[in-house]
Amino acid sequence: xxxxxxxxxxxxxxxxxxxxxxxxxxxxxxxxxxxxxxxxxxxxxxxxxxxxxxxxxxxxxxxxxxxxxxxxxxxxxxxxxxxxxxxxxxxxxxxxxxxxxxxxxxxxxxxxxxxxxxxxxxxxxxxxxxxxxxxxxxxxxxxxxxxxxxxxxxxxxxxxxxxxxxxxxxxxxxxxxxxxxxxxxxxxxxxxxxxxxxxxxxxxxxxxxxxxxxxxxxxxxxxxxxxxxxxxxxxxxxxxxxxxxxxxxxxxxxxxxxxxxxxxxxxxxxxxxxxxxxxxxxxxxxxxxxxxxxxxxxxxxxxxxxxxxxxxxxxxxxxxxxxxxxxxxxxxxxxxxxxxxxxxxxxxxxxxxxxxxxxxxxxxxxxxxxxxxxxxxxxxxxxxxxxxxx
Amino acid sequence: xxxxxxxxxxxxxxxxxxxxxxxxxxxxxxxxxxxxxxxxxxxxxxxxxxxxxxxxxxxxxxxxxxxxxxxxxxxxxxxxxxxxxxxxxxxxxxxxxxxxxxxxxxxxxxxxxxxxxxxxxxxxxxxxxxxxxxxxxxxxxxxxxxxxxxxxxxxxxxxxxxxxxxxxxxxxxxxxxxxxxxxxxxxxxxxxxxxxxxxxxxxxxxxxxxxxxxxxxxxxxxxxxxxxxxxxxxxxxxxxxxxxxxxxxxxxxxxxxxxxxxxxxxxxxxxxxxxxxxxxxxxxxxxxxxxxxxxxxxxxxxxxxxxxxxxxxxxxxxxxxxxxxxxxxxxxxxxxxxxxxxxxxxxxxxxxxxxxxxxxxxxxxxxxxxxxxxxxxxxxxxxxxxxxxx
DNA sequence: TGCTAAAATGAAACCAGTTTCATAGGGTGC
DNA sequence: GCACCCTATGAAACTGGTTTCATTTTAGCA
Numbered sequence: 001x002x003x004x005x006x007x008x009x010x011x012x013x014x015x016x017x018x019x020x021x022x023x024x025x026x027x028x029x030x031x032x033x034x035x036x037x038x039x040x041x042x043x044x045x046x047x048x049x050x051x052x053x054x055x056x057x058x059x060x061x062x063x064x065x066x067x068x069x070x071x072x073x074x075x076x077x078x079x080x081x082x083x084x085x086x087x088x089x090x091x092x093x094x095x096x097x098x099x100x101x102x103x104x105x106x107x108x109x110x111x112x113x114x115x116x117x118x119x120x121x122x123x124x125x126x127x128x129x130x131x132x133x134x135x136x137x138x139x140x141x142x143x144x145x146x147x148x149x150x151x152x153x154x155x156x157x158x159x160x161x162x163x164x165x166x167x168x169x170x171x172x173x174x175x176x177x178x179x180x181x182x183x184x185x186x187x188x189x190x191x192x193x194x195x196x197x198x199x200x201x202x203x204x205x206x207x208x209x210x211x212x213x214x215x216x217x218x219x220x221x222x223x224x225x226x227x228x229x230x231x232x233x234x235x236x237x238x239x240x241x242x243x244x245x246x247x248x249x250x251x252x253x254x255x256x257x258x259x260x261x262x263x264x265x266x267x268x269x270x271x272x273x274x275x276x277x278x279x280x281x282x283x284x285x286x287x288x289x290x291x292x293x294x295x296x297x298x299x300x301x302x303x304x305x306x307x308x309x310x311x312x313x314x315x316x317x318x319x320x321x322x323x324x325x326x327x328x329x330x331x332x333x334x335x336x337x338x339x340x341x342x343x344x345x346x347x348x349x350x351x352x353x354x355x356x357x358x359x360x361x362x363x364x365x366x367x368x369x370x371x372x373x374x375x376x377x378x379x380x381x382x383x384x385x386x387x388x389x390x
Numbered sequence: 391x392x393x394x395x396x397x398x399x400x401x402x403x404x405x406x407x408x409x410x411x412x413x414x415x416x417x418x419x420x421x422x423x424x425x426x427x428x429x430x431x432x433x434x435x436x437x438x439x440x441x442x443x444x445x446x447x448x449x450x451x452x453x454x455x456x457x458x459x460x461x462x463x464x465x466x467x468x469x470x471x472x473x474x475x476x477x478x479x480x481x482x483x484x485x486x487x488x489x490x491x492x493x494x495x496x497x498x499x500x501x502x503x504x505x506x507x508x509x510x511x512x513x514x515x516x517x518x519x520x521x522x523x524x525x526x527x528x529x530x531x532x533x534x535x536x537x538x539x540x541x542x543x544x545x546x547x548x549x550x551x552x553x554x555x556x557x558x559x560x561x562x563x564x565x566x567x568x569x570x571x572x573x574x575x576x577x578x579x580x581x582x583x584x585x586x587x588x589x590x591x592x593x594x595x596x597x598x599x600x601x602x603x604x605x606x607x608x609x610x611x612x613x614x615x616x617x618x619x620x621x622x623x624x625x626x627x628x629x630x631x632x633x634x635x636x637x638x639x640x641x642x643x644x645x646x647x648x649x650x651x652x653x654x655x656x657x658x659x660x661x662x663x664x665x666x667x668x669x670x671x672x673x674x675x676x677x678x679x680x681x682x683x684x685x686x687x688x689x690x691x692x693x694x695x696x697x698x699x700x701x702x703x704x705x706x707x708x709x710x711x712x713x714x715x716x717x718x719x720x721x722x723x724x725x726x727x728x729x730x731x732x733x734x735x736x737x738x739x740x741x742x743x744x745x746x747x748x749x750x751x752x753x754x755x756x757x758x759x760x761x762x763x764x765x766x767x768x769x770x771x772x773x774x775x776x777x778x779x780x
Numbered sequence: 781t782g783c784t785a786a787a788a789t790g791a792a793a794c795c796a797g798t799t800t801c802a803t804a805g806g807g808t809g810c
Numbered sequence: 811g812c813a814c815c816c817t818a819t820g821a822a823a824c825t826g827g828t829t830t831c832a833t834t835t836t837a838g839c840a
Contacts, residue, residue, distance in 0.1 A: 053558075055825095055826060055827080056826070056827065057826085065789075065790085066789065066790045066791075067790085067791095067826095067827085068789075068790060068791080068792090068827095068828080068829080069788080069789060069790075070827095071826095071827065071828060071829090072788090072789090072828090075828085078787090079787065079788060079789080080787095080788070080789085081787085081788065081789090084788080084789085096558075098555050098558040098559040098560075099559055099826085099827070100496065100559065100560045100825085100826050100827065101559045101560055101561050101827095102492045102493075102495040102496040102501070102560055102825085102826080102827085103492075103496050103795090103825070103826035103827035103828085104826080104827055104828070105492040105795095105827090106490065106492040106493050106496050106794095106795045106796065106797085106825090106826085106827075106828090107794070107795045107826085107827055107828040107829075108795085108827085108828055108829085109795075109828095111492070113542075116543075131521060131524070134521070134524045137527075138545065141543060141544070141545050142545060145544065145545065150542055150544070150561065151542065151543050151544070152503075152540055152541065152542055152543075153506075153531060153541050153542075153543045154531070154535065154540070154541070155528065155531050155532060155535065165488050168443075168486075168488040169488040169489055169490065169491050170490050170491055170492055170796095171491050171540065280730070281727065281730035282729070282730055285730065310730075311730065314730065314731075314732045317732055318732070337671065337727070339672070340670070340671035340672055340675065340700075340701065340704065341704075342704045342707055342708070445795095445796060445797080446796070446797065447796085455819080455820085456819065456820045456821075457796095457797085457820090457821095458797095458798080458799085458819075458820065458821080458822090459818085459819060459820075460797095461796095461797065461798060461799090462798090462818095462819090465798085468817095469817070469818060469819080470818075470819090471817085471818065471819095474818080474819085489796085489797070490795085490796050490797065491797095492795085492796080492797085493795070493796035493797035493798085493825085494796080494797055494798070495797090495825095496795090496796085496797075496798090496824095496825045496826065496827085497796085497797055497798040497799075497824070497825045498797085498798055498799085498825085499798095499825075560826095
């Protein structure tokens with residue numbers, strides 16, 4: 001072979017090597033340099049001339065090595081000498097080379113991408129309203145970025161346009177499910193993914209038989225702790241505010257914790273339940289107004305999530321009940337707004353940062369067949385003003 | 391050629407056609423059927439046996455056509471007869487075939503993916519706190535899904551890990567920038583993308599010289615309308631609450647609208663400015679407390695965004711000032727929480743649904759070189775309780 | 781210095797589609 | 811009956827990397 005050119009002045013034209021094989025052109029495909037040939041195939045793009053992007057063959061030529069060596073060097077493969085690695089890196093920098101991820105993914109059968117699928121009740125659109133999910137979204141993004149994975153995001157708008165074949169079409173290596181509402185409908189579909197050996201994790205209560213895939217907070221324990229705190233502050237008529245239908249098993253677990261704590265203290269269960277599947281400020285507001293007229297006096301409210309608790313505080317204020325003097329309030333989630341309500345909201349914190357980390361970590365473990373260790377996030381009580389106990 | 395099999399019972403094994411070309415195997419690569427051959431190459435995966443996924447060659451064989459015809463039929467290419475299309479579709483369904491997007495992207499030089507790059511001040515993390523951006527995120531996701539595009543999402547955590555080469559490495563066809571804070575630092579980098587002919591759009595005020603790429607609300611007009619409304623309700627001492635440093639040019643525009651409206655009515659400018667680059671409830675809360683002590687009585691507050699306005703309401707309540715009786719409050723954005731504050735917040739609505747649509751629409755226009763039409767979203771005043779004028 | 785194992789490299793196959801190009805077949809106009 | 815065109819199709823090139831396999835270099839050691 002001709003002695004490799006270490007530095008190729010821009011525009012230099014090398015005579016093509018004679019092609020000994022007439023049937024199939026050399027892999028370099030004619031273009032032996034990424035610089036545009038004057039006057040050829042150069043329709044002006046939206047801005048300036050569109051130059052052919054450099055390929056690993058161009059890097060190889062410039063660095064004086066073979067293309068396979070370029071590939072190895074750029075991936076920091078073990079079998080490359082330091083000297084070669086340097087030369088390749090420099091050539092790549094010089095030509096502003098970027099790998100074509102599609103070619104890479106195609107051959108390596110790996111995408112380095114995770115897909116985040118946000119499901120939601122099409123009517124209430126809860127996942128988009130509740131800041132808790134934004135927080136999860138953010139931590140998942142960061143966790144996957146930290147591990148060098150890209151994140152595809154998709155909202156399930158209806159149960160029909162089911163984009164679980166993100167994995168089947170090799171767009172992503174694994175799936176993360178996250179959302180609120182219509183849980184059962186999704187769980188059913190999600191669970192079936194295992195059959196087609198698609199790696200996935202879900203934020204939500206464990207479904208029997210699929211231990212590794214379901215990751216969530218310890219909702220029972222969290223709620224128990226919050227209600228115990230209210231009891232310890234002397235509250236005796238504590239209402240639970242939330243929807244415990246099958247739509248949202250998290251809320252059901254929190255209700256269980258609430259009932260357990262009351263049971264320990266021999267206090268009555270007071271339910272501010274409602275049929276609405278949503279869990280917004282508005283719903284909490286309404287529910288507490290209904291409760292006040294119906295159940296007699298209360299001295300505390302435990303909200304199944306912060307938005308409900310905040311709505312309750314607004315409703316209480318409307319009825320001239322003071323928080324926390326007349327009615328103490330505790331929420332669940334610790335959304336970013338919780339410290340800024342008035343009074344600041346006491347709540348059970350879900351550690352979204354840890355949750356995002358765990359989801360991504362466990363998904364990656366599933367992807368390459370390593371065993372999964374934890375699937376539960378511990379919660380913590382954050383005491384602020386709304387429970388009267390700072 | 392052998393007569394094509396119209397229907398191939400599962401498990402049927404056809405003798406391989408004699409390979410006339412010894413140097414290079416037929417494109418079908420030996421496997422003439424995706425069904426696993428018993429006992430061969432079948433290490434058990436995490437669950438069950440891992441079967442080779444069907445390729446377009448498998449579909450071709452089952453449907454009795456060539457592989458290129460399969461490709462055309464599945465893409466609804468014009469040059470396929472209805473009969474063929476049906477047969478191919480059926481075969482694909484039967485084998486549960488999904489295209490490999492990496493192969494498709496590689497050859498077609500198109501990814502059908504957009505990348506959403508959320509930039510933010512690394513300290514304040516505003517983009518993740520402000521529900522407005524969640525709303526934008528949601529509408530952008532929906533807009534791109536509606537057009538059949540996937541969405542990659544990435545948070546710029548520092549100005550260093552600049553992932554603008556999402557396009558360069560062919561991960562995405564175009565980029566959407568969105569965020570709050572550190573605007574100038576990003577605009578500088580973003581603007582340079584044009585030089586490498588990367589398609590992009592940005593949510594933010596227009597930068598001179600790059601008209602098509604910058605899309606935003608008419609902030610001046612919106613603020614003017616809000617302040618005019620306060621004036622029409624008889625308010626005379628109206629404070630502006632927000633950071634008008636170069637970090638956030640949107641806020642500066644809103645300040646301009648505020649000053650203009652006051653000028654029309656001959657009223658004094660009262661600034662509740664602050665140095666903090668953040669724009670949270672907390673900051674609004676603090677800023678209004680500082681203002682009250684300093685500037686004498688006010689009868690209205692115009693917040694540069696809803697979070698600031700909500701913080702202001704909390705601060706006013708703390709000082710026993712009634713909203714709207716003593717001080718009227720108007721915000722900007724119309725975040726989802728705005729109707730549920732107490733009193734409900736009057737605000738300038740940014741139409742995030744339209745904004746997401748426009749961003750995606752214009753980006754797609756840039757991608758395939760069509761001209762761009764609009765780059766501005768109109769705002770609208772939403773009157774609720776906090777301005778005393780429902 | 782010679783022998784052997786390990787490290788480094790190059791050539792070519794390979795991933796699974798899309799696109800180009802050539803061609804067969806059917807209908808139409810004259 | 812023949813030239814012509816248009817539709818439908820197949821064969822093969824092509825996309826740009828990674829991976830396998832064979833070969834060359836280098837290093838270590840007696």
